[in-house]
Structures are given as C-alpha cells and as structure tokens.
Amino acid sequence: MSNVLILGAGGQIARVAIDLFLQRTDARLTLYLRNARRLGKVDPARARVVEGDVLDAERLTEAMVGQEVVYANLAGSLEKQARNIVKAMDATGLKRLIWISSMGIHDEVPGEKYGSILDPYRKSAELIEASDLDYVILRPAWLNDKDEIDYETTPKGEPFRGSVVSRKSVADLVVKLAVSPKWEARRSLGVNQPVRRS
Ligand SMILES: NC(=O)c1ccc[n+]([C@@H]2O[C@H](COP(=O)([O-])OP(=O)(O)OC[C@H]3O[C@@H](n4cnc5c(N)ncnc54)[C@H](OP(=O)(O)O)[C@@H]3O)[C@@H](O)[C@H]2O)c1
Incomplete structure (x- = not known):
C-alpha cells in the first residue's frame, strides 16, 4: 500500500491515471488541484481532495507529509512549479517523483525542432535532473x-520514435512507476505508440 x-x-492524463490507480492498486490517493469541482465524485475511503496551487509552497509542503510518491501532471509555469516541488520533497524527505513533460525537449524527435515553446518543459526537466530525487x-x-x-x-539520448500516444498509455506507465518506486529512477523516457509498418 x-x-x-x-x-x-x-x-486529463491525471484523471485517467486516478481511475487506473483505483482499479488496480490499493494506493491511498491525495488529489491536489486548484479547483476541486474539476473532479467528479471521489470515494473518501480511497482518495482525499486538497484544493491548492502548486505555487503555494506552504500548502504544497503540507500535502506532502506522509506521502511516498508524487505524480505531477502540470502545465503552465513549470519551472516555478518544479522548483517548489523539489524543495517541498526535500523538506519532507520524499524521493519518488513522476513528472509529465513533453517529447522534443532534447531535440530528440527526428526532423522536428519545437524551439522556445518547450522552454518551460526543458528548464523544469533540468531542475529535476539536478535534484537528488528518484x-x-x-x-x-x-x-x-x-x-x-x-x-x-x-531513454534520453536515443531518437524519439513515433508521434502519438494515448493518455491512457501514459497513465498506465505512471501507475507502474508509482508502485515500483526504484524502477527507471533518475531517467527521462520518451513515450510513444509503436509504429507498425504493414
Ligand atoms: N497535448 C499534447 O499532445 C501533449 C503532448 C506531450 C505533453 N503534453 C503535456 O503533458 C502535460 C499533461 O497533459 P494533460 O493533457 O494531462 O494536461 P492538462 O489537462 O492541461 O493538465 C494540466 C493540469 O495542470 C494544472 N495546473 C496548472 N498550473 C497549476 C498550478 N499552479 N497548481 C496546480 N495545478 C496546476 C491544471 O489545473 P487547472 O485545471 O487548475 O488549470 C491542469 O489540470 C501538459 O503539460 C501537456 O502540455 C501535451
């Protein structure tokens, strides 16, 4: 547990992942979000809802107490968010962070350059890689x-394959990573649907 x-x-990925966590694991979930109305009904026996902004360092640190795994499914000011999360995890002694980023941050997609639009994704990933988190x-x-x-x-350093993937696939990987806290630790993984040529 x-x-x-x-x-x-x-x-959107988080909501699919929550369903998979509830179906497949006995994990106790804390659902942290800015507006609780965005969630449907939540079984209080399995999940606790905390309304909060990741940029609110105090509230974030409070929510980390007693946790084992942090799964961040964010957008927007990712650099600031990453900084707060690493700091709060360090303060509460947590190690396992699953962070959703984007393909293209290492210019690893053959034939594509996404440029500055991915800067928040790049900078937040750099910050996390510089931490001592798993x-x-x-x-x-x-x-x-x-x-x-x-x-x-x-893995990082290899060309990205494919161009699409379902949110349900990413959610599946998130759940597997959450229940195996050392698996793929300190790695950055491209996630794609395999390209099948007929
Ligand atoms: N679209 C694509 O094809 C694609 C491909 C690769 C990667 N990605 C990236 O993958 C990530 C996850 O994807 P998704 O579809 O699940 O994204 P999503 O539905 O946009 O979810 C991002 C969540 O971040 C929350 N958030 C933003 N700032 C916050 C803050 N300061 N405190 C707390 N919550 C905050 C938002 O909450 P609110 O509801 O309060 O705004 C939103 O629910 C995104 O960064 C997305 O850009 C997207």
Missing part, C-alpha cells in the same frame, strides 16, 4: 484520448 500525491489531479521524467508524444494502452519508451 502506498500513499500517492497527485498534483494537477484535474488534468525522479522519472516522461516525455509523451502528441496525446490522444483513445481507450487503448499501447506504448513503448525510449
């Missing part, structure tokens, strides 16, 4: 909402 804190719990940074391809789990991963 583990205690998992989900930051940005109303986000982080896993996930770099998903273009996301879709297909009801399928079908993915492969590529």
Whole structure:
C-alpha cells in the first residue's frame, strides 16, 4: 500500500491515471488541484481532495507529509512549479517523483525542432535532473484520448520514435512507476505508440 500525491489531479492524463490507480492498486490517493469541482465524485475511503496551487509552497509542503510518491501532471509555469516541488520533497524527505513533460525537449524527435515553446518543459526537466530525487521524467508524444494502452519508451539520448500516444498509455506507465518506486529512477523516457509498418 502506498500513499500517492497527485498534483494537477484535474488534468486529463491525471484523471485517467486516478481511475487506473483505483482499479488496480490499493494506493491511498491525495488529489491536489486548484479547483476541486474539476473532479467528479471521489470515494473518501480511497482518495482525499486538497484544493491548492502548486505555487503555494506552504500548502504544497503540507500535502506532502506522509506521502511516498508524487505524480505531477502540470502545465503552465513549470519551472516555478518544479522548483517548489523539489524543495517541498526535500523538506519532507520524499524521493519518488513522476513528472509529465513533453517529447522534443532534447531535440530528440527526428526532423522536428519545437524551439522556445518547450522552454518551460526543458528548464523544469533540468531542475529535476539536478535534484537528488528518484525522479522519472516522461516525455509523451502528441496525446490522444483513445481507450487503448499501447506504448513503448525510449531513454534520453536515443531518437524519439513515433508521434502519438494515448493518455491512457501514459497513465498506465505512471501507475507502474508509482508502485515500483526504484524502477527507471533518475531517467527521462520518451513515450510513444509503436509504429507498425504493414
Ligand atoms: N497535448 C499534447 O499532445 C501533449 C503532448 C506531450 C505533453 N503534453 C503535456 O503533458 C502535460 C499533461 O497533459 P494533460 O493533457 O494531462 O494536461 P492538462 O489537462 O492541461 O493538465 C494540466 C493540469 O495542470 C494544472 N495546473 C496548472 N498550473 C497549476 C498550478 N499552479 N497548481 C496546480 N495545478 C496546476 C491544471 O489545473 P487547472 O485545471 O487548475 O488549470 C491542469 O489540470 C501538459 O503539460 C501537456 O502540455 C501535451
């Protein structure tokens, strides 16, 4: 049994991941988000809802007490968010961080250059890599909402493969990483649907 804190719990991948956590694990979830109305009904026996902004350092640190895994599914001011999260995890002695980023931050997608639009994703990933956390940074391809789990991963330093992946696939990987706290630690993984040529 583990205690998992989900930051940005109303986000689209996060909502799929919450369903998978509830179906497949006995993890106790803390759902941290700016507006609790973005969530449907939550079973209080399995999940606690905390309304808060990741940029609110005090509230964030409070929410980390007693957790084992932090899964951050965020957008926006990612650099500031990452800084707050690393600091709060250090302060509370937490090690495992699963961080959703994006493909393209290392110019690893053959034939593509995404430029400054990915700067927040790049800078936040650098900050996390400079920490001593057991982080896993996930770099998903273009996301879709297909009801399928079908993915492969590529390590940092290898060219990205494919161009799309379902949110459900990313959520599947998040749950697996959360229940195996050392698996793929300190790695950055591209996540894509395998390209099948007929
Ligand atoms: N679209 C793509 O194809 C693609 C591909 C690769 C990666 N990505 C990236 O992957 C990430 C996750 O994807 P997704 O589809 O799950 O994104 P999403 O639905 O936009 O979820 C992001 C969540 O972050 C929350 N958030 C933002 N700032 C916050 C703060 N200061 N404190 C607390 N929560 C905050 C938002 O909450 P509010 O509801 O309060 O705004 C939102 O629920 C995003 O960064 C996305 O850009 C996207």
